[in-house]
Amino acid sequence: MMSRIRRRIPFGPWFILFFLSAGTVATLVSMRPQAESLRKSGVDALRAANGQAQLVASVPLAPENGEMCEWMPASMSPSAMILAQTRAAQTAEREAKSEVADRAPVRTIKDTYPTYSAIAVDLNTNEVYMQDENLFGYRVFNRMDNTPANAAMTEPKRIVQGLDTGMEFNCGLYVDPKTGDVYSVNNDTQDSMVIFPREAKGNVKPKRKLHTPHGTYGIAVDEEDIELYMTVEHQNSVVVYNKFAEGEDKPLREIKGVKTELADPHGIAIDKKNNLLFITNHGSRVTEDVIGSGRFSPPSITVYPLKSKGDVAPIRIIHGDKTQLNWPAALAVDEERGEIYVANDAGDSMLVFKTTDSGDAAPTRVVKGPRTQIKAPTGVFFDAKNKEVWLSNMGNHRATVFSITADGNAAPARVIRSAPADKMAMAIGNPGAVGYDTKREEILIPN
Amino acid sequence: MAKENATPTRLIFGQNSKLSRTMHDIRYDEVNDELWVGQPFAGAILVFRGGANGEEAPIRVIQGPKTQLEGPDRLEVDAVNNEIYVPEYGNAILVYSRTANGDVPPLRKIQGKMTQLKSVRSLSVDTIRNLLVAGTQARGPKGEQYGVLLTYDRKAQGDAAPLRVIEGDKTEIVRITQTAIYEPKGWILAAQAGTHEALHPDDGFLGVWHINDNGNVAPRWKLRGPSSTLIKPRGIALIPKHKEIVVSDMAQNAVMSYYFPEVF
Known part of the structure; x- marks a missing residue:
């Protein structure tokens, strides 16, 4: 019959064994000559059974400093037992304060270099802006900077970074072609877009801040109509604001709904020549407020009339195996050539489509291969003035710039690198959880 | 023993994995050598083989109207009782068989x-x-x-x-x-x-x-x-x-x- 139930065991049997083992070792170290003698006699004694009790080893027991077990009859009903345990726990509610364990980590896994999620060029100042999603800021370089292959990195002209900036997991980036204002879009952790003046430097507060829906990613601006577009991953939508919106200003309109085929939208680009809006989609979708509606669709580029509003169907969709789309991120439109440049994240490539493409269309050109230095590209900028296309590569701490006609395994015209050439990015992005693979002894990080 | 600026030993990514770039949980089942990830953007739970690497597809996917999943962001795997537990809607816990695959209803719900x-x-x-x-x-x-x-x-x-x-x-x-x-x-x-x-x-x-x-x-x-x-x-x-x-x-x-x- 069970007479006692151990309600709380401060030191489990396994832990006791640990302490015993440690105590024995300590004794042997401090009394080495005696210990050796004891060990020998002990071994000898064990080898010679004499039919009587023998002292093999003596170790003092650890003091019993746990709480006394509370007696509970074995016949107690489960519910009464739970109640009793609950009361006991409440009674034993500790008055003692928590023990604060402020100890240094034995290891830290962190990428100390910037990783570039987006890119933009200020053609008035010939400066390149690179959005750093790892260290939460952006860095500014000269457009013609070119990191030598044997150099560790290129130093930026200025850095905007720090708590006052309000940037965190910043992804979308836009530089006003007239004023040089810098628009930085936060993603999953801060529901905001922050705007800085061209000359901003260091840990500075933004000149404006807009409260955005949760999960904004891409940004595009219609300068003629003074409208600012953003994709919203978490609600499969596009929100359109006045370009100068701030604070709690509301969107002018929204593209959202089942007909839109928006599915985890990322990149966004405007074609003013043809009044079109292009969106890249990763392909995951849940219909809002409809339980069990989750589905996967192929990655795509959906095309809409520019002033679309509400639950509108795309006028065209580029999707299918021939497209090579694989987590397509930012995209940019070359109105003159009628081409779309796509940063094809998981494909380690830049894909070029015609603005008139539809369905399972093969790209006109694919820039991909070891000479390109393209690795997990998520940002793209089309420079109409200098006929260049820039990619920010999340996978290797660098930006690569190509001629607009580049094709295949083409070397970039220039590279701006912010880490040694052999340092691949760690690829950690908003580690909301962590796991451990006991078989392979690997730490698992979802991003 | 990875430290600062180490390169990951493996990455699971890309379209074929059915992952998005927004994941908030991962659990390893050492008994069955499987990796579990919630995919909230697709209302799905993905199961990979333990050694999955690169653009590898999940071996099981729980998704569909019967699942009652809305945006499973986090989860817990119970290899002893062969169940998984999924917080949903903010105010509920859905429980599935560990071997569930496809459009399957939860075994029970706490709500x-x-x-x-x-x-x-x-x-x-x-x-x-x-x-x-x-x-x-x-x-x-x-x-x-x-x-x-x-x-x-x-x-x-x-x-x-x-x-x-x-x-x-x-x-x-x-x-x-x-x-x-x-x-x-x-x-x-x-x-x-x-x-x-x-x-x-x-x-x-x-x-x-x-x-x-x-x-x-x-x-x-x-x-x-x-x-x-x-x-x-x-x-x-x-x-x-x-x-x-x-x-x-x-x-x-x-x-x-x-x-x-x-x-x-």
């Missing part, structure tokens, strides 16, 4: 006023004591943030009341984002990311409670402070073999390992 579930985020199972612990990040009617730890019978279903509730000012819980249980000793470890809007909250910590704790109970240990470098701890995993706990920190975009023999 209702008595459950006290509100903004439930993370779940951990104690297979020794047959308990299920839920960590929440609820908000009060005036926007105040306070999380709680709720302990249920593992087999609870319907409008079941928790057996124990750890809540109150002594707990210092604002919002819990991931939990873990060290079953041999009954320790609950909860990553407490601190005030939501703050970039660098001053109330984030890794807290340790006992599975029998109930009421307004201070954590036994709080891992925090300048030496720890922790700012916004969001994830927690255990490495009993090395007596280490692993904590992911959102504000630093980093993962730290701590020697913490007290817990093991």
